[in-house]
Amino acid sequence: MKRPVRLEPGQKLVLTANRLLDGRTVWWCADGAWDLHIGRAALLDADEAEAVLARVAGEAQRDGVVGVYDTAVQAAVPPEPVTVREKIRAHGPTVHPEFAVETEQ
Amino acid sequence: MSIPVGHYQYDRIDRDFLQARIAEFEGQVQRRLDGTLSEDEFKPLRLMNGLYLQLHAYMLRVAIPYGILDSRQLRKLGEIARRYDRDYGHFTTRQNIQFNWIRLEDTPAILRELAEVDMHAIQTSGNCIRNVTADEYAGAAADELVDPRVHAEILRQWSTLHPEFTFLPRKFKIAISGSPNDRVAARFHDIGILARPGEDGAPVFRIFVGGGLGRTPVIGEELFDSVREEHLLATLEAILRVYNAHGRRDNIYKARIKILVQAIGVEAYREAVEAELAQMDLERYRLTPEAVAAIRSRFAVPLLEAPADADAVLAQQRREDPLFDRWVRSNTHVHRDPGHIIATISLKPAGGIPGDATSAQIARLADLADAYSFGEIRITHLQNVVLGHVRKDRLRDLWLGLSEVGLAEANIGLIGDIVACPGLDYCALANARSIPIAQKLGARFADTALQAEIGALRINISGCINACGHHHAGHIGLLGVDKRGEEFFQLTVGGRAENGAAIGTILGAALPEDETVDAIARLVDCYLGRRESGETFLDTLTRLGHEPFREAAYETV
Amino acid sequence: MKLFELGERTAQVHDVLVTLAELAERDDARAVLLESADDPALLKPYLNRLDLVVLRFPIFRDGRGFTQARELREYLRFSGEIRAEGHILPDQAAFLRRCGVDSVVLPKDGNGDPALWEKQLRQFPVAYQRSVLPERSVGPGLRVEEAP
Ligand code: SF4
Numbered sequence: 006m007k008r009p010v011r012l013e014p015g016q017k018l019v020l021t022a023n024r025l026l027d028g029r030t031v032w033w034c035a036d037g038a039w040d041l042h043i044g045r046a047a048l049l050d051a052d053e054a055e056a057v058l059a060r061v062a063g064e065a066q067r068d069g070v071v072g073v074y075d076t077a078v079q080a081a082v083p084p085e086p087v088t089v090r091e092k093i094r095a096h097g098p099t100v101h102p103e104f105a106v107e108t109e110q
Numbered sequence: 111m112s113i114p115v116g117h118y119q120y121d122r123i124d125r126d127f128l129q130a131r132i133a134e135f136e137g138q139v140q141r142r143l144d145g146t147l148s149e150d151e152f153k154p155l156r157l158m159n160g161l162y163l164q165l166h167a168y169m170l171r172v173a174i175p176y177g178i179l180d181s182r183q184l185r186k187l188g189e190i191a192r193r194y195d196r197d198y199g200h201f202t203t204r205q206n207i208q209f210n211w212i213r214l215e216d217t218p219a220i221l222r223e224l225a226e227v228d229m230h231a232i233q234t235s236g237n238c239i240r241n242v243t244a245d246e247y248a249g250a251a252a253d254e255l256v257d258p259r260v261h262a263e264i265l266r267q268w269s270t271l272h273p274e275f276t277f278l279p280r281k282f283k284i285a286i287s288g289s290p291n292d293r294v295a296a297r298f299h300d301i302g303i304l305a306r307p308g309e310d311g312a313p314v315f316r317i318f319v320g321g322g323l324g325r326t327p328v329i330g331e332e333l334f335d336s337v338r339e340e341h342l343l344a345t346l347e348a349i350l351r352v353y354n355a356h357g358r359r360d361n362i363y364k365a366r367i368k369i370l371v372q373a374i375g376v377e378a379y380r381e382a383v384e385a386e387l388a389q390m391d392l393e394r395y396r397l398t399p400e401a402v403a404a405i406r407s408r409f410a411v412p413l414l415e416a417p418a419d420a421d422a423v424l425a426q427q428r429r430e431d432p433l434f435d436r437w438v439r440s441n442t443h444v445h446r447d448p449g450h451i452i453a454t455i456s457l458k459p460a461g462g463i464p465g466d467a468t469s470a471q472i473a474r475l476a477d478l479a480d481a482y483s484f485g486e487i488r489i490t491h492l493q494n495v496v497l498g499h500v501r502k503d504r505l506r507d508l509w510l511g512l513s514e515v516g517l518a519e520a521n522i523g524l525i526g527d528i529v530a531c532p533g534l535d536y537c538a539l540a541n542a543r544s545i546p547i548a549q550k551l552g553a554r555f556a557d558t559a560l561q562a563e564i565g566a567l568r569i570n571i572s573g574c575i576n577a578c579g580h581h582h583a584g585h586i587g588l589l590g591v592d593k594r595g596e597e598f599f600q601l602t603v604g605g606r607a608e609n610g611a612a613i614g615t616i617l618g619a620a621l622p623e624d625e626t627v628d629a630i631a632r633l634v635d636c637y638l639g640r641r642e643s644g645e646t647f648l649d650t651l652t653r654l655g656h657e658p659f660r661e662a663a664y665e666t667v
Numbered sequence: 668m669k670l671f672e673l674g675e676r677t678a679q680v681h682d683v684l685v686t687l688a689e690l691a692e693r694d695d696a697r698a699v700l701l702e703s704a705d706d707p708a709l710l711k712p713y714l715n716r717l718d719l720v721v722l723r724f725p726i727f728r729d730g731r732g733f734t735q736a737r738e739l740r741e742y743l744r745f746s747g748e749i750r751a752e753g754h755i756l757p758d759q760a761a762f763l764r765r766c767g768v769d770s771v772v773l774p775k776d777g778n779g780d781p782a783l784w785e786k787q788l789r790q791f792p793v794a795y796q797r798s799v800l801p802e803r804s805v806g807p808g809l810r811v812e813e814a815p
Binding site for chain 2: 727728729730731733734735737741742756758759761762763765766776777778780783786787790791792793794795796797798805806807808809810
């Protein structure tokens, strides 16, 4: 079973996955789309996240994404993931600044 | 098409097989896209064909059987990096190459391009028998007894889509060497094989079983001292059969053969294997001299001719050029032919990413291999490149050519020759980033004179307990751990993969990422300050024990 | 239950299918179900009366069934029918056949499409190792194909 999410003050949850076709990291937006930029991700409260996650995960095949899960972010603009792993997923490998997600078209 | 030096030349039958494998994979991709295959079902199937889903994209691991490529194949890898990836590839500790930015939808096309040069990604991952690794100096080293590559190829073929052993409890790695100086870390593999000449001319094989790194590092134990060539495949079948039937499947961390060998003991394992052999129809499994000869005949042997003064020319050039001399000292190895030499090309530029090569560098390496080493290239388990048969009087020209593309780093076996896995910058399983630490250490010890002064010292870095960076086997090992989403590193010292294999000892609590490089610098200073003349890092460590090094590492100024 | 035949042998339907533990008490049983942890050697006393051994795959990644099938054929010389059921994929058709399995219970989802199984069986013209089937060499080296 899923562990209960404990968020620090100022934190929210976002949903993330990888795109099936090209494997790229994507973030779930309020309109149901999946976007390469975490800046467009929907920010969820802990109590609503579980239900949204279950619903969105159920549509993964239709949406062409793999491995949907939630992760904590600082609720800033743009939101910033809490863990190093998710920071790297959001921004790209730290050893290749030229591949940073922000600078891609 | 002429037969390549150093590896097996495919024929039409092999090529048809490869095409069939690609068609099969393409069908699997199609079924994944239309939903017939779930991700849980597709994942093991794609892994068996080398395709991972990593943090940012798919990663394709291409097999380089026994680490040998010809220049045509290497050029193709460069083209794939350019066309389907972001212009670079990463050579791994298992002598393979990985592309980090692959799209699932491009994969069948990439596999077709690879097949044009008889390459593939078969069994570079998955719970099956993985790509077989071999001595990087095979067929060239003066100390070699048997060239292991013919048998490595036999093992590659035998293990390819093996009907019984494709859904093992866990991955299964085999390494083979034919030198008394173990350069394949035979005792850190599920099966390690050391070949030596037998009385009738055919080789005999000493077989170790149950070695491995990962969460529970274990040094492999000798199962058999002298397996005859004709019984090599039968013996391997029996070892695998016992493992497949009895290896644990309830816990991924206890599923490797080493855990089974540890649990029942090597004697019981040997008895079980012998019981299998007693029931098997050995004739059916016999590796015949004809089959070996047929496979051997598809390897070309280099025609080693060098002018009589080749050695003198090299000696003269070394005297005249100290920079070249330093490179020769660290980056070459004795060849069995006195007019030739083995050159190791470092993929560890100071501050660079260990094992990475750009498509331009890859293309240049292919050209240099054509010009200087019969078009043959070897990838080492230390993430470097070897040209196996360079004429001594032409070595300097090779070095100059390497310098032009930033590949003339003189640091093989030295502290700058860092082994690092991709870590958290790419890898979905990682706890910490391996590459930035490697880059910082590389920059810290960039001075090649300082590196030469420090001498033999290997640093290995893994981003998690899976130990792809072989940290347990490093003289200094770093293991990335995650503490509440932050990166920490655990330090080990005293590991070694060579003869007298040993697992490193943990020095103490893991250090935060930003303190790790300084701690290692203090370790090195401790060694430099306390070594006696002629001692390597390992010698001093053995003499003094861990305590002074532990103190140095954890000393806070 | 839809059966698919991997080779020439016609799959048979048995009303009584017992577990390994039940076999000793059921003299009438002609068919036995082996779980993946069961040791096929325990079937030795019963082999003469068995027509069918069913190997159950709890999940397609659990490859013990392949070794069980080979042991039945190679060590125990079992000549009856071997069947695989449970979570198996068409991608495993040739592996199953080469280890001595004659038939499968087709999965109920999309992986149960007989055309997929048929196609996979014919995917590879050669193999690089001997199996339990009658085979002959193809070209020099290790390669074999099924002898007709
Ligand atoms: S050691 Fe861990 S982090 Fe490094 S490549 Fe292997 S699995 Fe990934």
